[in-house]
Amino acid sequence: MGSIGQPLKRKEDHRFLTGRGKYTDDIVRPNQAYAYFVRSPYAHAKINGIDKAEAEKADGVVAIFTGADLEGIGGVPCGWQIHNKDGTPMAEPPHPALCTDKALFVGDEVAIVIAETKAQAKAAAQLVMVDYEPLPAVSSIKAAIAEGAPLVHADAANNRCFDWHLGEKDPVDAAFAKADHVVEMDVVNNRLVPNAMEPRSAICEYDPSSDMTTLWTTSQNPHLIRLLLGAFVLQIPEHKLRVIAPDVGGGFGSKIYLYAEETVVTWAARKLARPVKWTAERTESFQADAHGRDQIGHARLALDKDGNFLGLHIKNKANMGAYLSTFAPAVPTYLHGTLFAGVYKTPAIYVEVEAVFTNTAPVDAYRGAGRPEATYQLERLVDKAAAQLGMDKIELRRKNMIPKEAFPYQTPVALQYDTGDFIACLDLGLKSADWDGFEARREEAKKRGKLRGIGISTYLEACGIAPSALVGQLGARAGLYESATIRVHPTGSVTVFTGTHSHGQGHETAFAQIVADHFGVDFEAVDIQHGDTSQTAFGMGTYGSRSLAVGGSAIVKAADKVVAKGKKIAAHLLEASEADIEFEDGKFTVKGTDRSKTFGEVALTAYVPHNYPIEEVEPGLEETAFYDPKNFTYPGGCHICELEVDPETGMIEVCNITVADDVGRVINPMIVEGQIHGGVAQGVGQALYEGCIYDDDGQLLTGSYMNYTMPRAADLPMMTVGNHVTPCTHNPVGAKGVGEVGSIGVTPAVINAVVDALSPLGVKDIEMPATPQRVWAAIRAAQG
Amino acid sequence: MQVTITVNNRSITRDVEARTLLVDFIRGELALTGTHVGCDTSQCGACTVLVDGKSIKSCTMLAVEADGHEVSTIESLEKNGELHPMQAAFRECHGLQCGFCTPGMVMSTVDLLQNNANPSEPEIREWLEGNICRCTGYHNIVKAVQHCASGTKGA
Numbered sequence: 001m002g003s004i005g006q007p008l009k010r011k012e013d014h015r016f017l018t019g020r021g022k023y024t025d026d027i028v029r030p031n032q033a034y035a036y037f038v039r040s041p042y043a044h045a046k047i048n049g050i051d052k053a054e055a056e057k058a059d060g061v062v063a064i065f066t067g068a069d070l071e072g073i074g075g076v077p078c079g080w081q082i083h084n085k086d087g088t089p090m091a092e093p094p095h096p097a098l099c100t101d102k103a104l105f106v107g108d109e110v111a112i113v114i115a116e117t118k119a120q121a122k123a124a125a126q127l128v129m130v131d132y133e134p135l136p137a138v139s140s141i142k143a144a145i146a147e148g149a150p151l152v153h154a155d156a157a158n159n160r161c162f163d164w165h166l167g168e169k170d171p172v173d174a175a176f177a178k179a180d181h182v183v184e185m186d187v188v189n190n191r192l193v194p195n196a197m198e199p200r201s202a203i204c205e206y207d208p209s210s211d212m213t214t215l216w217t218t219s220q221n222p223h224l225i226r227l228l229l230g231a232f233v234l235q236i237p238e239h240k241l242r243v244i245a246p247d248v249g250g251g252f253g254s255k256i257y258l259y260a261e262e263t264v265v266t267w268a269a270r271k272l273a274r275p276v277k278w279t280a281e282r283t284e285s286f287q288a289d290a291h292g293r294d295q296i297g298h299a300r301l302a303l304d305k306d307g308n309f310l311g312l313h314i315k316n317k318a319n320m321g322a323y324l325s326t327f328a329p330a331v332p333t334y335l336h337g338t339l340f341a342g343v344y345k346t347p348a349i350y351v352e353v354e355a356v357f358t359n360t361a362p363v364d365a366y367r368g369a370g371r372p373e374a375t376y377q378l379e380r381l382v383d384k385a386a387a388q389l390g391m392d393k394i395e396l397r398r399k400n401m402i403p404k405e406a407f408p409y410q411t412p413v414a415l416q417y418d419t420g421d422f423i424a425c426l427d428l429g430l431k432s433a434d435w436d437g438f439e440a441r442r443e444e445a446k447k448r449g450k451l452r453g454i455g456i457s458t459y460l461e462a463c464g465i466a467p468s469a470l471v472g473q474l475g476a477r478a479g480l481y482e483s484a485t486i487r488v489h490p491t492g493s494v495t496v497f498t499g500t501h502s503h504g505q506g507h508e509t510a511f512a513q514i515v516a517d518h519f520g521v522d523f524e525a526v527d528i529q530h531g532d533t534s535q536t537a538f539g540m541g542t543y544g545s546r547s548l549a550v551g552g553s554a555i556v557k558a559a560d561k562v563v564a565k566g567k568k569i570a571a572h573l574l575e576a577s578e579a580d581i582e583f584e585d586g587k588f589t590v591k592g593t594d595r596s597k598t599f600g601e602v603a604l605t606a607y608v609p610h611n612y613p614i615e616e617v618e619p620g621l622e623e624t625a626f627y628d629p630k631n632f633t634y635p636g637g638c639h640i641c642e643l644e645v646d647p648e649t650g651m652i653e654v655c656n657i658t659v660a661d662d663v664g665r666v667i668n669p670m671i672v673e674g675q676i677h678g679g680v681a682q683g684v685g686q687a688l689y690e691g692c693i694y695d696d697d698g699q700l701l702t703g704s705y706m707n708y709t710m711p712r713a714a715d716l717p718m719m720t721v722g723n724h725v726t727p728c729t730h731n732p733v734g735a736k737g738v739g740e741v742g743s744i745g746v747t748p749a750v751i752n753a754v755v756d757a758l759s760p761l762g763v764k765d766i767e768m769p770a771t772p773q774r775v776w777a778a779i780r781a782a783q784g
Numbered sequence: 785m786q787v788t789i790t791v792n793n794r795s796i797t798r799d800v801e802a803r804t805l806l807v808d809f810i811r812g813e814l815a816l817t818g819t820h821v822g823c824d825t826s827q828c829g830a831c832t833v834l835v836d837g838k839s840i841k842s843c844t845m846l847a848v849e850a851d852g853h854e855v856s857t858i859e860s861l862e863k864n865g866e867l868h869p870m871q872a873a874f875r876e877c878h879g880l881q882c883g884f885c886t887p888g889m890v891m892s893t894v895d896l897l898q899n900n901a902n903p904s905e906p907e908i909r910e911w912l913e914g915n916i917c918r919c920t921g922y923h924n925i926v927k928a929v930q931h932c933a934s935g936t937k938g939a
């Protein structure tokens with residue numbers, strides 16, 4: 001009995017496997033028109049005028065709107081405000097939904113063309129004549145901060161968005177002053193394109209008779225979209241705006257944000273009183289989805305003569321792109337700077353981050369969001385320290401790790417870790433990867449002419465976001481609790497409404513396992529509903545590995561309320577005092593007796609209240625709970641990568657990936673492993689394959705699958721996933737979150753393995769992605 | 785132009801514009817939305833269907849080219865309420881997460897096993913060269929295909 005911990009097959013699979021999933025682009029509304037966006041071909045240009053006369057005459061055109069038509073509506077807002085070192089707020093230039101006088105990146109939305117068919121909209125878009133006056137552009141962090149660089153926004157001097165810091169500088173300076181060794185390195189976190197396989201899409205319908213606007217959209221958080229779009233941009237009251245995120249084909253962060261496209265589609269559908277649909281072509285996804293990573297930085301680590309970490313100084317620069325996306329400022333700051341203690345007891349840490357605007361697509365959270373960047377920097381630095389000090393890289397890590405007796409552990413960078421056992425994860429990882437047997441494998445590979453390397457990363461991340469009061473102090477303009485409503489039906493089956501959103505994570509299954517066990521009902525008797533603002537009380541959605549830790553906790557809270565009410569009803573039925581009623585395995589029992597009522601009997605009584613304590617208890621059995629987390633959660637562990645380099649070609653073959661993670665209590669191990677596999681693939685992608693490149697003029701060179709390398713089946717090995725559980729101490733599920741660990745932990749392990757493989761040749765570092773060309777060049781350079 | 789295409793064993797005659805892609809015909813005209821569009825450069829494989837039994841990217845073919853041919857989409861695999869063994873294997877092995885690449889993955893690997901009843905792991909990975917999945921890391925997709933192959937062996 002009990003489904004928690006069982007690898008139950010997923011409830012959602014049948015519809016996906018039979019082609020019955022309902023994604024946004026599958027939705028067809030009567031009389032719908034199609035939208036196509038005219039986008040800037042320049043990274044930076046003044047718009048002197050737009051002539052739409054010709055286009056308006058084209059076949060099937062319904063309407064064409066430009067920025068001038070949108071006058072009076074709000075810009076696309078940013079949801080997080082960071083403050084500079086001096087206490088002043090960040091630069092926050094406006095983001096008009098359609099460009100008005102200037103276009104700021106290639107793909108910036110200039111006009112929307114709406115026609116009877118998609119082909120007609122696209123054809124007419126070619127006829128919209130925009131008089132662009134190209135301006136000099138900055139397409140990288142380095143270009144943006146160069147002396148005399150062109151400004152992306154006139155009111156953001158030096159292209160600076162903010163200049164932020166965390167931790168205390170003086171103790172760090174003191175640590176370096178007394179250090180026996182200082183290890184330092186420059187690190188680049190390459191820019192990535194999230195590439196959920198389902199392109200973004202939106203279809204909006206307005207019903208003038210009820211004044212109701214319904215937007216179906218590819219969103220990870222429909223309530224957040226309703227709030228931002230309704231209250232901040234279009235001034236539609238919440239009760240007149242319904243946002244539905246149906247089946248969504250992956251998000252990885254890119255579908256959190258309010259974008260210009262769904263904003264304009266919604267506005268246009270209301271204006272025309274006609275459904276308007278837009279679906280991105282992949283080229284548009286590359287151009288206009290929020291990108292990820294894109295940081296450069298310098299890290300310095302102070303150590304004593306025995307290799308104990310004394311202090312860490314981080315000085316980073318982050319690219320925000322042309323406009324501030326919804327969560328962008330949080331990514332290189334509170335989701336990043338707070339991570340630099342990692343699994344280590346470094347006593348003094350100081351982090352400085354400068355964020356800049358460039359003429360590129362907005363950059364925001366992508367799977368891991370700030371934490372992969374920090375982890376990569378830290379774990380590369382630790383490997384470098386081991387090499388420089390001539391110490392074993394495992395021993396150096398082990399000796400600096402926070403021991404399990406030290407929890408709760410306060411870091412010098414704001415976080416307080418509740419629990420964990422880093423050494424146990426390390427040992428588990430080393431054992432399952434057969435770390436000790438590696439040298440023999442290296443020798444064997446050598447005989448085949450291959451350079452074999454092994455790399456490790458021991459890491460921790462902070463997720464399950466987040467305590468509302470805390471993030472409010474840090475600049476969030478929203479709370480980060482979650483809601484759940486549990487509706488027990490008269491015969492004891494259950495519908496759960498969650499404010500989180502599942503776009504691959506299997507909530508319909510894992511959440512049902514929690515509820516089934518809580519009530520002692522059959523797993524099949526529980527249904528999970530999500531994604532429709534008209535159904536769920538409220539919700540902050542799914543990102544930051546929060547759904548189980550925060551959303552699942554809201555479900556447990558609501559379930560507790562159901563049981564509490566059930567006890568009152570059962571006490572009445574059993575003629576006992578409420579305090580004497582126990583609930584276990586689906587039965588309300590009078591303590592110490594065999595007198596009991598089943599969950600189903602109590603539910604039926606609640607809806608057929610003939611014999612009922614009607615004075616004290618309302619009929620019905622439905623409860624809503626909001627859960628606000630007390631702390632972040634801290635999953636972590638150890639990732640090991642083994643690979644072989646062909647020195648002739650620079651080609652890398654990843655031989656195996658071993659994961660030993662602690663993600664807290666596991667509800668469905670099959671889903672947990674799947675989440676890790678997917679995250680690892682994206683992490684390996686960053687390390688070896690993926691890189692988004694703009695040329696100096698801001699043209700996107702990697703704008704399709706022809707030139708942006710997505711990891712494919714043949715690029716990845718089978719993975720070994722192990723688990724060492726220490727349950728989260730502060731939420732009722734005990735879960736820590738698993739969505740992002742893969743992409744956070746594995747990337748440095750891969751690069752550490754590449755460097756390990758090449759180290760016999762004298763290579764000390766390699767930039768991501770470690771493409772064959774880069775590896776080949778590094779080998780040649782090292783050989784002189 | 786008029787085309788007659790047998791889609792999922794049903795003969796369908798329609799007027800289409802010459803430029804209509806097979807995938808748009810399937811999704812738009814026939815409302816068979818299980819076949820997906822994930823890219824505009826014929827590389828993701830989300831649109832994979834069988835044409836005369838062979839896997840084809842339906843974004844790479846015009847509807848008029850399918851005139852007189854047989855097309856099977858993901859909707860045709862389940863028979864009498866029973867999943868096709870490949871669908872069942874994907875479910876069993878958790879070979880899908882968001883489900884967006886899944887119809888293409890299933891149609892493609894159904895074709896793989898028609899060609900090679902017992903493919904090795906590298907052969908499976910090689911075959912999936914034209915299908916991108918962003919969610920699963922391919923691990924469980926490969927396992928699903930192996931699982932299906934072992935189940936159908938000798939059948």
Ligand code: FES
Pocket residue numbers: 820821822823824825826827828829830831832841842843844
């Ligand atoms: S949509 Fe056909 S290959 Fe991508």
Ligand code: FES
Pocket residue numbers: 197249250504879880881882883884885886916917918919920
């Ligand atoms: S399951 Fe989401 S892309 Fe494959």
